[in-house]
Amino acid sequence: MNPYEQKLGIKLWAEADRPREKLLLNGRRHLTDAELIAILIGSGSRDETAVDLSKRILASCDNDLDLLGKVSVQDLSKFRGIGEAKAISIVAALELGRRRKEGESKKAVKIAASKDAFDALYPVFADLNHEEFWILMLNRANIIIGKHLISKGGLAGTVADPKVIFKTALEHNSAYVILAHNHPSGNLKPSHEDINLTKRLVEAGKILDLNVLDHLIFANRLYFSFGDEGLI
Known part of the structure; x- marks a missing residue:
């Protein structure tokens, strides 16, 4: 050479x-x-x-x-x-x-649309190779007061316990909750389990006067909003 x-x-x-x-x-x-x-x-x-x-x-x-x-x-x-x-x-x-x-999103953020919730939660889902379920907690002015990891699973799914979700939200004096989880597969379509869980949580939230505003599914840089699709 x-x-x-x-x-x-x-x-x-x-x-x-x-x-x-x-x-x-x-x-x-x-x-x-x-x-x-x-x-x-x-x-x-x-x-x-x-x-x-x-x-x-x-x-x-x-x-x-x-x-x-x-x-x-x-x-x-x-x-x-x-x-x-x-x-x-x-x-x-x-x-x-x-x-x-x-950290740049820690200032007071008001949720006016599903894209606002996506922007607030994207950093926690950005690099995950497994499934996680989070909640975004809001006050009565729709300002984010916190976000919390509910459960962590594998590639196929994770278990979201309604008791844990509402206990966490009530402890933070939340007025509204936005649900979110990711699909590591990249498939944005909600599963039957996703749809059934969302319906149960929406109904439970009404009883507790803690309304579920939306449920987002994250897949890479895209998302699916139950609210935008009329499923809530």
Whole structure:
């Protein structure tokens, strides 16, 4: 092999091409996704720079950071040059980004439409590979006063106990509740169990004077609203 065709390690790159130096010199916004991940990785291997390794990892997720956010430590560790410590660094950094996005929605938010509820709950469902059931709790002005995880399941489903749902909502002095769960399969269509559970919860809410306003099903970046479809 021609020695000039061999890839150079980051330490031998021109200073402007090194991710860390490039960040210091030009600011973080001038770095590509691969360069930012390369900083987390720190070093590549004898045959591959950290940036090239990062490009390979991104390519496996179609260069989609949302998809990368769903990758486990075990999956990342399968890449040559990525040990457990480096994989943990990547997963931790992506989780911080997710939490930052979630934190931006902590100001008083009024729910006027299903899209508002979707925006408020999307961060908790964004990177899940299993099913979870959450409730969004509102006061009488339709302002969000809290959200709570009711149950966690596997790929096929999770159990939402009505007693737990209404006990949680009443403890928070909620006036209204919005139900939400995700379908890891990506299928937005509600199952018979989803429809029956929603009907039972709506009726129970009426008795307790704690109205169920909507039930959202999340699938990737899309959602299904029982309210919008006239099912509540």
